[in-house]
Amino acid sequence: MAASFSVPSMIMEEEGRFEAEVAEVQTWWNSERFKLTRRPYTARDVVVLRGHLKQxxxxxxxxxxxxxxxxxxxxxxxxxxxxxxxxxxxxxxxxxxxxxxxxxxxxxxxxxxxxxxxxxxxxxxxxxxxxxxxxxxxxxxxxxxx
Known part of the structure; x- marks a missing residue:
């Protein structure tokens, strides 16, 4: 019996992981370590360029x-x-x-x-x-x- 899956639910799951990673990067950038760093790009711009496997x-x-x-x-x-x-x-x-x-x-x-x-x-x-x-x-x- 083949495993059942729903494409929309898989997409929603992936989008959820993406948004969580964007939030994680933004939180890191908001830390004291980077409080004086100015970037011309957003956390979303960075995360969208990353692969799916974390290194x-x-x-x-x-x-x-x-x-x-x-x-x-x-x-x-x-x-x-x-x-x-x-x-x-x-x-x-x-x-x-x-x-x-x-x-x-x-x-x-x-x-x-x-x-x-x-x-x-x-x-x-x-x-x-x-x-x-x-x-x-x-x-x-x-x-x-x-």
Whole structure:
């Protein structure tokens, strides 16, 4: 026996999910984090361009964690002490004792360029140098999180 379904009810269900997602995005945009952000587009404009399958990104979770960390330090009048990390061993050891870790453009330009040419931080290294180093360090943290 085939499952019965109604096209109008399926459409209504999908429209309901769409409206709920628009409301969720709008609520997020109305939060304190984005209160000073002005956008020339609406939450509906964004949601209509999304696919049906929700995707989660580690960078989104880490950005939210950093925001909470910074807001907590602001509320408590404290600071996030940090050091620069260059390799997975350093970041793994630092992670136990620090709530933020700094990745320096200069360090990346001197030690992790795709051209292998160290130099001063004149931002003349390839644009993906720092993101590639951050990804390398993040993967190391993921490995040690197992």
């Amino acid at each position: 989660g990104y580690a960078s989104n979770e880490m950005a939210k964690k950093l925001w909470r960390t910074l807001k907590s330090h602001q509320a408590n009048c404290t600071a996030s002490r940090t050091f620069g990390a260059l390799d997975p061993v350093q970041v793994t050891m630092m992670a136990k004792h620090l709530d933020t870790i700094y990745v320096s453009g200069w360090q990346c330009s001197s030690t992790h360029t795709s051209t292998n040419e160290p130099g001063p931080d004149l931002a003349d290294y390839p644009y993906d140098t720092v993101p590639n180093k951050v990804e390398h360090l993040f993967f190391a943290q993921q490995y040690h999180d197992r």
